Amino acid sequence: xxxxxxxxLSRLVRFNLSDGMSPDVxxxxxxxxxxxGMYADETAYVRLVGESDPIVYEFHDLGLxxxxxxxxxxxxxxxxxxxxxxxxxxxxxxxxxxxTAEVYYCLRGHGYMLMESPEGDWEAQELRPGCAVYVPxxxxxxxxxxxxxxxxxxxxxxxxxxxHDYGTIETKGFRKRIVERAGKPEIIDNPRWKAG
Amino acid sequence: xxxxxxxxLSRLVRFNLSDGMSPDVxxxxxxxxxxxGMYADETAYVRLVGESDPIVYEFHDLGLxxxxxxxxxxxxxxxxxxxxxxxxxxxxxxxxxxxTAEVYYCLRGHGYMLMESPEGDWEAQELRPGCAVYVPxxxxxxxxxxxxxxxxxxxxxxxxxxxHDYGTIETKGFRKRIVERAGKPEIIDNPRWKAG
Numbered sequence: 001x002x003x004x005x006x007x008x009l010s011r012l013v014r015f016n017l018s019d020g021m022s023p024d025v026x027x028x029x030x031x032x033x034x035x036x037g038m039y040a041d042e043t044a045y046v047r048l049v050g051e052s053d054p055i056v057y058e059f060h061d062l063g064l065x066x067x068x069x070x071x072x073x074x075x076x077x078x079x080x081x082x083x084x085x086x087x088x089x090x091x092x093x094x095x096x097x098x099x100t101a102e103v104y105y106c107l108r109g110h111g112y113m114l115m116e117s118p119e120g121d122w123e124a125q126e127l128r129p130g131c132a133v134y135v136p137x138x139x140x141x142x143x144x145x146x147x148x149x150x151x152x153x154x155x156x157x158x159x160x161x162x163x164h165d166y167g168t169i170e171t172k173g174f175r176k177r178i179v180e181r182a183g184k185p186e187i188i189d190n191p192r193w194k195a196g
Numbered sequence: 197x198x199x200x201x202x203x204x205l206s207r208l209v210r211f212n213l214s215d216g217m218s219p220d221v222x223x224x225x226x227x228x229x230x231x232x233g234m235y236a237d238e239t240a241y242v243r244l245v246g247e248s249d250p251i252v253y254e255f256h257d258l259g260l261x262x263x264x265x266x267x268x269x270x271x272x273x274x275x276x277x278x279x280x281x282x283x284x285x286x287x288x289x290x291x292x293x294x295x296t297a298e299v300y301y302c303l304r305g306h307g308y309m310l311m312e313s314p315e316g317d318w319e320a321q322e323l324r325p326g327c328a329v330y331v332p333x334x335x336x337x338x339x340x341x342x343x344x345x346x347x348x349x350x351x352x353x354x355x356x357x358x359x360h361d362y363g364t365i366e367t368k369g370f371r372k373r374i375v376e377r378a379g380k381p382e383i384i385d386n387p388r389w390k391a392g
Contacts, residue, residue: 009332010311010319017303017326062330068264069295069333071353099265105301105351107213115206123206130213132351134258136205137265155301155328157267157353 013062013074017107020058020075020153027058027077035091037170040177040192041084048083055079057090057143059156070160076104078111078145078152085179087111092142092174094118096163099137102156106131109152112178112185115139118168120195122175124187127152140169144178146185209258209270213303216254216271216349223254223273231287233366236373236388237280244279251275253286253339255352266356272300274307274341274348281375283307288338288370290314292359295333298352302327305348308374308381311335314364316391318371320383323348336365340374342381 015022033049035056048054060074081088092114095102104113106127113133116122117140125133127143135141145152172194176187211218228241229249235241244250256270277284288310291298300309302323309329312318313336321329323339331337341348368390372383 008319010309010321010335011330011332012321013328013330014324015301015326015328064330067333069293069297069355071267071297071299071330071355073299073301073328073330073353097265101265101267101356103267103269103353105211105269113206123204125206125208128210130211132209132211132269134207134209134260134267134269136207137263139206155351157269157299159265159267159355160297 015075015155020077020107020151022060022075025060025062027060029055029058030091032056032083038091038173039083039086040190041086044084054081056081056088064160066161068159068161071157072160073155073157076143076154076156078143080145080147080149080151082180085181087144087146087178087180087185089144090142091166092140092169094140094165094168095158096165097161100159100162101137102135102141102158104133104135104154104156107153107155109145109150110147111152112144112146114142114144114174114176114178116174120175124176127154140174142174146178211271211351216273216303216347218256218271221256221258223256225251225254226287228252228279234287234369235279235282236386237282240280250277252277252284260356262357264355264357267353268356269351269353272339272350272352274339276341276343276345276347278376281377283340283342283374283376283381285340286338287362288336288365290336290361290364291354292361293357296355296358297333298331298337298354300329300331300339300350300352303349303351305341305346306343307348308340308342310338310340310370310372310374312370316371320372323350336370338370342374
C-alpha cells in the first residue's frame with residue numbers, strides 16, 4: 001500500500017529490535033584487525049587478532065544524499081568482548097562538519113557513549129535499553145559495550161552531510177578509556193592521549 | 197560516572213521501550229478536542245469528545261537549541277482508537293524549514309506514516325516494530341495507529357531548527373485518509389482535501 005507513482009522519496013528500512021540487523025541493507029563490519037593502535041594492551045590485541053580477529057562492531061550506512069536537510073540513520077551493534085581489560089568499542093569519530101550533533105537511542109545491552117571535544121573536554125553517558133544519548137555539536141563519540149554477553153545496540157540519527165573524521169581519533173585517541181576493574185566498568189585516563 | 201565539570205553538554209533521556217514514556221520529561225498531550233475539523237466523521241467526533249475526550253497522541257519536546265547543527269528527538273505515542281471509521285492519528289505537520297527530513301523508528305504497535313508534499317504528492321509507509329521510516333525533505337507527515345489495542349510508539353529525530361508548521365494541514369488536510377474497512381486499514385481519498 002503506497003503512493004501511485006514509481007519512485008518513492010520516503011524509505012522504509014527494517015531493523016531487528018533484538019539483534020539490530022536489517023534484511024534490507026548489509027552492515028559495515030569492523031574487525032579487531034581494523035583497529036590497530038586503538039586498544040591500550042598491544043599484547044592482548046595481537047593475540048586476539050591472531051586467534052579469531054572478531055567482529056567488534058557493525059553499523060549501517062544507507063547512502064542517503066549528503067544534504068544538510070537530510071537525516072542519516074541506522075543501527076549500530078557493538079559486540080561484547082575485551083582486549084585485555086579494555087571493553088570492545090567503536091573507533092569513534094568527529095563529524096567533518098564539526099558543529100553537528102547526533103542522537104543514539106539504545107535498544108539493547110549495556111554500555112557507554114564516550115565523548116570528547118577538540119579541546120579535550122570529555123563526557124560519558126551510560127546506555128541502557130530505552131536511553132537516548134544526545135551527543136552535542138563538536139564532540140567526537142565512541143560506543144563502548146561494557147556488558148558481558150549481549151550486544152550493545154543503538155539506533156542513531158545525524159545530519160546527513162555531517163561526514164566522518166576518523167583520522168583525528170586514530171592519531172590522538174580519546175582522553176579516557178573504559179576498562180573492567182574488579183568486575184565493573186571504570187573510566188580511566190588514557191596515558192597515550194595526545195593533546196591538541 | 198561523568199565528566200568532572202559542572203555543566204554537561206551531552207544529555208541522557210530515558211524512554212520506556214514499551215510505553216514510550218519518560219521519567220525525565222513530560223509529554224505534550226493532544227486530546228481529541230484539540231483536533232477539531234481533522235476527522236471526516238464530525239458526528240462521531242462530537243460524540244467521542246463529549247463522552248471522554250481521549251488523549252489521541254503524546255510526544256516529547258526536549259527544548260534543545262534550535263540550531264541547524266542540533267538534532268531534536270523524542271518518542272511519539274499514538275493511542276489506539278477510531279473516530280467513526282477513521283483511525284486515531286497525529287495532527288501532522290510540515291517543517292517550517294520545508295526541506296528538512298525526519299526519521300521515525302517504530303518501537304511498538306502497528307501503523308502508517310502518511311506523507312504529502314505541498315504539490316499534493318503523497319506516500320505512505322507501514323510501521324511495525326523495528327521499522328524505520330525516512331520522511332523526505334518537503335513532506336508533511338502524520339502517524340496513524342491502525343492497531344486495535346496497542347499504542348503506536350516511535351522514536352523520532354530531526355534537525356532542531358526545522359520548526360513545525362501545523363497550520364497548513366489544519367487548513368487543507370491530507371489528500372488521503374486511513375480508515376478501517378472490513379476490519380482492515382484502507383487508504384482512501386479525502387473528499388475535503390484542498391489543493392494548493
